[in-house]
Amino acid sequence: MSSDDLENSPRSAADRFLLLLKTRGPQTAADLGTAAGVTGEAARQQLVRLAASGLVVAAAEPRGVGRPTQVWTLTAAGNARFPDAHAELTAHLIQTIRTQLGEDVLDRLIDARAAESKAAYAAALDGSADLGEKVARLAQARTREGYMAESQAEGRGYLLVENHCPICVAATACQGFCRAELDTFREVLGQDAAVERTEHIVQGDRRCAYRISLNTRSESEPRRRKSRDEKPS
Template sequence: MGTNAPGSGRERVLFVLKTKGPQTAARMAKRLSVTAMAVRQHLAVLQAEKLIDFTDERRQVGRPARVWQLTPKAYARFPDRHEDLAVGMLQAVQRAFGDKGIERLTAERTRQQADSYRARMAGSDAPIEKRVATLARIRREEGFMAEWRRRGDGSLELVENHCAISKAARICAKLCGDELQLFRSVLGEDVSVERTEHILSGDRCCTYCITG
């Protein structure tokens, strides 16, 4: 199966590791529809640039499998939504107006986001899959590398493989809380949304379990 990863071969390898998590060279080759040798050549360059590293995982049979993953340095290669400006603004509001100023600012931001999202979302009578698919598309456009899927138990998962506001969220945790409330609001009262993985807690991605 191919991938929508952009750019050069090395960028495509980074994209796969970012969106799919740690991978063997063989698995990446299959996803990118290239040879394992081609992937290994890209891996050698990326490792020399300290953008990836690996662990050797033991298997019940045969040799250990070499599994590649991104390093912290690699995350700077992905969209940051002009976060330096956002962080500076948050810090300025905090100094000038205190915690209440931050609360008012984030509440207004969430309200504006909700209005914008709802203008593009299907109504509450639309199938939940359609609503989640639209939300994933909006978040993908905003740089969160979002995708969605149906789980074996019938629930849906919204996965954000990148946090486009991570610097701001690290100094203002309310942004993450407001984000969860935003999803609940725009998906409708008949839908339950719970965050099960969180990048700022050390997970690879932010994952939301959605039922309705």
């Protein structure tokens, strides 16, 4: 599902603006007005109301010559309006498992979750015509889980973007979740795909992003071996 699909779903005006800031990052009132189909002044008034509720905040951002531009972004309270998968309970359970049962048990639970995800994603990607379709289907599967994901072409590869992390508190408490997700993506996309995480919410970025490209090593390696084999001794 693309960000446009998400933005076109029924919701209140306030929620629509919050969603635009969540999926597009910091925006001016004019940009938000254009995306929402209202005037810049109407957007500014809505943003002022959201700011009064502590959900958004404005900051001056230099943009070329002239006065700085006012750019709006979500506050922590604004981000909290999106699904958190029972964050406090999850964090407490992780800490309890770690202290009472040990790190090995926690690792086994993460591995079991990863195995279930791999099976579900493999089924969702089955029959894909190419890597682009695989990435698109993976984004759809992740969106259904609350990650607000989208896929897009980038150069000779693709970009998988996740605008929200419904397990952010759990992932912060235990980095094993993030490592397992990266390994899962690499496995379900296949050996021909190279997957690199380029942005990470847990590290302070606005979103998680993965650069996905065809892995040319698998094609070039046999040629290099053949060249050595054919070289006269």
